Amino acid sequence: MLPPAVTRTHNGAWKHRRVALVAMLLAALGVASGHVRAGETFTNPLLPSGPDPWVAQHGGTYYYTNTLGNRIALWKTRDMGRLAQAPVTVVWRAPASGPGSASVWAAELHFLDGKWYLYFTAADKAHDDDAHRHLYVLENASPDPTTGHWISRGALKTGYNGIDGTVFQLRGKLYFVYSAYVGDHSDLVIAPMSNPWTLAAPQVDIAHPTYAWEMQGGRKILEGPEFLKGPTGKLFLSYSASACWSDHYALGLLSAAADADPLDPASWHKSPQPVFAESPANGVYAPGHNGFFKSPDGKQTWIIYHANSGPGWKCGPRRSPRMQQVHWRADGTPDFGVPVKAGVPLAVPSGQTAKP
Numbered sequence: 253m254l255p256p257a258v259t260r261t262h263n264g265a266w267k268h269r270r271v272a273l274v275a276m277l278l279a280a281l282g283v284a285s286g287h288v289r290a291g292e293t294f295t296n297p298l299l300p301s302g303p304d305p306w307v308a309q310h311g312g313t314y315y316y317t318n319t320l321g322n323r324i325a326l327w328k329t330r331d332m333g334r335l336a337q338a339p340v341t342v343v344w345r346a347p348a349s350g351p352g353s354a355s356v357w358a359a360e361l362h363f364l365d366g367k368w369y370l371y372f373t374a375a376d377k378a379h380d381d382d383a384h385r386h387l388y389v390l391e392n393a394s395p396d397p398t399t400g401h402w403i404s405r406g407a408l409k410t411g412y413n414g415i416d417g418t419v420f421q422l423r424g425k426l427y428f429v430y431s432a433y434v435g436d437h438s439d440l441v442i443a444p445m446s447n448p449w450t451l452a453a454p455q456v457d458i459a460h461p462t463y464a465w466e467m468q469g470g471r472k473i474l475e476g477p478e479f480l481k482g483p484t485g486k487l488f489l490s491y492s493a494s495a496c497w498s499d500h501y502a503l504g505l506l507s508a509a510a511d512a513d514p515l516d517p518a519s520w521h522k523s524p525q526p527v528f529a530e531s532p533a534n535g536v537y538a539p540g541h542n543g544f545f546k547s548p549d550g551k552q553t554w555i556i557y558h559a560n561s562g563p564g565w566k567c568g569p570r571r572s573p574r575m576q577q578v579h580w581r582a583d584g585t586p587d588f589g590v591p592v593k594a595g596v597p598l599a600v601p602s603g604q605t606a607k608p
Contacts, residue, residue, distance in 0.1 A: 293597035294333030297561075297572035304416075304476070305556045305573035307332065307545040308361040308397075314545065315397055317359050318558070318573060322346045324359045324370060324390075326398050330548075332556075332575060333600045341398040344390060346374065351407065352388050353377040358416045358476070358541065361397060364426070364448045368397040369405075373415040382433050386410070387417040389449045405449035412441065416541075419448070420479035422487070427514055429477040429489065437461050437472035440491060440506070442514060458517045459506055461493070465526055466504065469495025474504070476541040480553070484584030485510030492540035493526065497566035501538035502526035503557075507585065528557070528588040536591035537563050538571070544578070549603025553578040553586070561594055577601075 302318035309315070316327040316335060323345045329338035347353045352374040359372040370390040375381065386407045394400020408417065412432035419428055426445040431438045434457065443455040461472035476492035487508040494501050505523040512519035530537045542557035555578050558571040565571070576598060579587040592598060 292600060294600055295595050295597055296574035296576070296592055297559075297594060298332070298335040298556075298575060299573050301569045301571070302573035303558050303567070303569070303571040304358040304541045305558055306358075306360045306543045307556050308363065309545050310363050312548065315361050316556075316573075317361060319357045319359070321356055322354070324356065324372060326361065328396075328398050331600070331604060332545075332554075333604070335573075339398075343392075343398060344370065344402050349377055351376050351384075351386065354380045355385065360418055360543075362419050362448075364419065364421075366393075367448070368392040368394070369419070369448045370397075370402065371408075371417045371419065373417070382413060385413050385415055385433075387414060387430055391449065408449065408451055410441070410443075410451065411455040414438070414441070416476045418477055418479060419445070422479075422481075422514060427479075429479070431473075431475035431477065431491075432457070434460070438474055440474050440477050440489070444515065454515065456515050456517060458514075458520050459489075459491070459522060462522070463493075463504075463524065465500065465502060465529075466493035468493075468500035469498030471495040478543055480544050480586065482584045482586065483580055486584045487512060487514065488586060489520070490527070490542055490544075492542070496538065496540070499530055499537040499560070499563050501540045502530065503528035503540055503542060503588065505586075527586070528555075528591065530559075531591045531593075532563070534591055534593035535561055536574075536593065537561070537565065539574075539591045547601030547603050548605065552602050553580070554601055555588060557591075559591055 304319040307316050314329050323342050325340050325342045327338040327340050346356050354377040355375040357373040362369050375385045388407050389405040390402045392400045392402045414430045414432040417430040428445050429442045432441040439457050439460040441457050443451040446452045474491045478490045480488040489506040491504050493504045505527045506520040508519040537560040539557050539559040542555050545554050556575045576592050
């Protein structure tokens with residue numbers, strides 16, 4: 253049925269109005285000049301497999317990585333909703349033996365002081381256990397981290413063996429946070445950095461497992477810390493709690509005032525409940541090990557995380573990367589919502605263009 257504004261007056265006028273109407277409809281659907289706009293919607297999971305996902309964004313480009321075990325690869329895209337179509341480049345492979353030769357986990361890419369750095373966990377192939385697990389850093393001076401040469405800066409001198417290192421900048425200073433093996437549990441430890449590959453003093457334990465939901469799966473674990481600064485300036489550190497093989501693996505949250513000293517344990521306040529947890533109703537289990545990124549226009553905050561699509565899937569390769577928008581409450585705290593069901597169409601991040 254034609255809208256009232258379109259009338260059958262003259263054949264030429266009819267064609268002209270019909271073309272105009274079609275153009276309006278195509279524009280409303282995100283189609284212009286014969287090209288479909290890059291993903292008005294997307295669905296989770298983004299890839300069939302991808303534990304410990306991480307996203308860095310720089311100059312309008314997103315660089316994604318996830319745990320592969322013996323190497324580090326980067327996906328390069330301008331549209332996170334089309335991650336599966338992004339080119340993939342292996343930028344580093346573990347040595348055949350010695351330190352850093354096995355269990356290459358949880359790499360994070362950061363652009364610091366004009367260079368790219370990759371932080372990752374690894375062990376020695378001859379002793380692939382917690383006692384030989386350390387945090388390493390690679391450096392690349394190329395403007396594009398998928399090109400150039402990566403050099404090793406070696407292992408970070410952490411006070412404890414540990415995993416899952418992350419870096420953040422605050423008020424002109426650089427900080428490193430990781431999950432430290434302390435006795436029979438894993439704590440979050442923070443340290444200032446004198447440069448991107450050197451920790452300074454003090455190294456401070458700011459959180460340890462205290463709630464039952466942080467002790468599921470037979471372990472007391474806080475891991476995967478990630479920094480997030482809120483729109484009102486409040487400081488947050490998300491973390492993954494419990495053993496990753498538990499369906500109850502979930503995200504907790506530390507919060508601090510905008511002017512707080514991040515090296516003071518008293519600055520950080522822990523959420524009494526998980527802030528992002530399994531949703532059997534949506535078929536999502538063990539959501540965790542997240543990262544944060546902004547939409548292309550900088551107006552939205554997004555979380556990327558891995559999860560299982562079935563119960564009892566544990567820490568295997570079926571953990572897949574997913575993303576969804578984080579909303580902000582009036583008090584400046586993040587609302588992560590509930591993990592979205594696989595296959596449900598979600599609007600792409602705001603400001604997304606048609607560029608691949």
